[in-house]
Amino acid sequence: MMTTTTKARSSGAAVMMAATCVVLAIVGISLIPMSAATTVCDETTLEATFGRMPPFMAHNCSSVEANAVCVVSCNATQHVAGASTTLTCHTTTHFLGQLPLCQEKRPRIEAMDASFRLAVYDNDVVEVAYLTDDNTPNNKSGRLLTNVEIEDAIAEALSVDKITRPVTEIIAHNIENDGGISTIVQNMIDASSPTSDTLSDFLTATAAAVDEGDVSVLKVLRDEATALETRLSGDVTDATNAAARCLTTCPAGQYVSAWCTETQANQCSPCPDGFYNDGNNLDGSCKPCACSSGIVTQCRKDSPPTCERAIQVLGWDNNGCGANQWYVDGNGDNPFGAGCWSSTTHSGTYLRADNGDKDNFNVYARSRVKLVAGTYRFFCHVDDKCWIRYRKYGTNDGMTTIIDGGGQCCISREATVSLDAGEYEMEFQAFEEVVGFLMEFYFDATFTPVPTV
Incomplete structure (x- = not known):
């Protein structure tokens, strides 16, 4: 089902209305968009694009000039986390971009x-x-504790002198001043160059002292180790x-x-x-x-979403035109001939040209366009008149008119149309009657679609 609204708008081009429409200083062919008055996006635009903003998101999008950007972030005071995203002010009714993915902390x-x-x-x-x-x-x-925290604690502990103090006290407590170990150590200190025999005596005396004096200490350690093993087994x-x-x-x-x-x-x-x-x-x-680019067209609970661009200009195969291209021809005194014109803005739908030398001709532009289900805004401005039509691609159905070029000359026209998902044959038509020619066409998606589940 198609719903259409049409309204007139003053052109940004310099024109004079007399018996005929005269375009001043129009030369050559250009595909560069005409400059437009600065538009401002605000919170109304934000809500129209994404719906009501959730309370856990913050933004600075209350006043944004055309083509400028603003930032939407996850509000830390609402106990959520996520990377911020930027939105671009496209028109007074539409932002481009995606909202951030916020997760509860x-x-x-x-x-x-x-x-x-x-x-x-x-x-x-x-x-x-x-x-x-x-x-x-x-x-x-x-x-x-993480391994980093444990390693830091060990490093700090080893750097404190108090760790070595209990070891010194144990040695002093268990080995008397006149014991064999004391004598051997003193002899080694007194000798300017200790021999291997002295070192052997030192090790033998140390072993004997441990056997005789430290058995109780070793038993305590063994009992503690056994108890620890039992406890760890239960913990495991x-x-x-x-x-x-x-x-x-x-x-x-x-x-x-x-x-x-x-x-x-x-x-x-x-x-x-x-x-x-x-x-x-x-x-x-x-x-x-959510999609980093494009829009969500399918969201299943058990797999990542399907993302597509709302508008895909596929070209016109009949005349060898590829993606983001339109086949342009005409009749009468058409100054442009026939060929493929490329477009890089408005999702590949923007066409513009001007010429002041020829009169009484039509220019047609056709391409196959794939759309997702939703609402689209169509625009044209032509000196003298413009039409926009469509039909399902590959059918012999009659063309449905979106914008009718009848009526007053040289004004901007726009219409909003709801279309089902599918491929369409889109046609732009511009008519020049006399003295100077200008044409400008494009259309955009004006919605954030609800994905199928």
Whole structure:
């Protein structure tokens, strides 16, 4: 179904209205857009392009000049995180660009190839709680340290003299001043060049002193090591059981909605509409369907979104014109001949030309255009008159007129049309009656489409 609205607009070109329309200082052929008055995008434009802005996003888009940019960011005060994006003010009714992907700042476990990563934000810490029967942490509970924190703590500890002090006290306590080790050490100090025999005596006496004086110390250490081994064995068993519960992954299209407890494994829930997770995961939320370029045309809960450009100019095969090209010809005293014209703006739909030497001719431009379902704004300005028509590509249906060139000469015309997804044959027509010629055509998408699920 097509809905069309048409209105007249004053041209930016310099024209004089007399018996005929005269264009001043028009020479050659140009595909460069005419300069336009500065437009300003504001919060109304933002809402028209993306809908109501969520409270967890911040922006400076309240007043943006034409072709200027503004920034949309994830509002840190709302406990979310994500990279900022930029929007470009295209028209007073449309921004170009995408909103940022904001995620709630909450701890999550992420799958990374054959391993997992426990992620927290800012200065949050990760703790392991060994719970008692009254559901409170016991004295084994505490914070998990990363290898970097452990290495830093060891390095700091080794740099403190107090670590060496207990060792000195133990040696002084267990070896008397007149013992054999003291004598050997003193002899080695007194000798200017100790011999290997002296060193052997030193090692033998050290071993004897340990056997005779430090057996109780060694026994205590052995008993402590045995107790530690028993405790670690229990901890390993607890950790293994916890892993079975807490590393239970969710399938594609779901996320971890409730984390494990002492008696229950992770719980999974389906992603909400407009979000997805692909593959088995330990994600605490789903990723939004969004495109870095183009627009989302399909969003499944178990796979990344399908992204397409709203407008794709495919060319005119009948005359050898390729992507972003239009086949242009005409009749009467047409000064441009026939050939392929390229376009690089307005998604490849912009055509402009002028000539002041010929009269009484038509210029036609045709191309095959692929569109996604949505609403499009069409524009033309011609001295003297312009038409825009379309039909489904590859059919013999009659052309549907979007803009009718009848009526007053030399004014700008525009129309908004809702079109289904598909390929179309698009045709621009410009008519020059007498004294000077100018034409300008283009169309743009004016919507953010709702993706199919």
